[in-house]
Amino acid sequence: MATNKKELVRGLKYELGALPLLLFSPIIITIGYKxxxxxxxxxxxxxxxxxxxTAIILGFMGIKIILDALFDxxx
Numbered sequence: 654m655a656t657n658k659k660e661l662v663r664g665l666k667y668e669l670g671a672l673p674l675l676l677f678s679p680i681i682i683t684i685g686y687k688x689x690x691x692x693x694x695x696x697x698x699x700x701x702x703x704x705x706x707t708a709i710i711l712g713f714m715g716i717k718i719i720l721d722a723l724f725d726x727x728x
Contacts (some may be wrong), residue, residue, distance in 0.1 A: 657681035660722035667715030 678701050685698025 655725065657725060659723040662720055663720030664715045667711050667718060670699055671708045671711035671715060674711065677694050678702075678704035678708055 681697055681701030681704060683701075685695070685701050688694040688697045
């Protein structure tokens with residue numbers, strides 16, 4: 654049961670791509686709520702929510718790829 658290193662690296666890249674989105678999306682959402690309160694502007698809130706959804710999707714895809722690489726699942 655060998656580890657597929659190419660797939661493992663690919664999964665880690667997905668996780669590293671999700672990390673900044675995971676960190677910055679709550680900040681952007683907070684800025685969005687303050688922008689709604691002050692200027693009635695929804696742009697920052699929409700961008701933050703899209704970033705959060707993207708972070709969740711990339712995170713799940715990365716975990717799936719890493720688990721497939723570790724347990725050598727054939728397609």
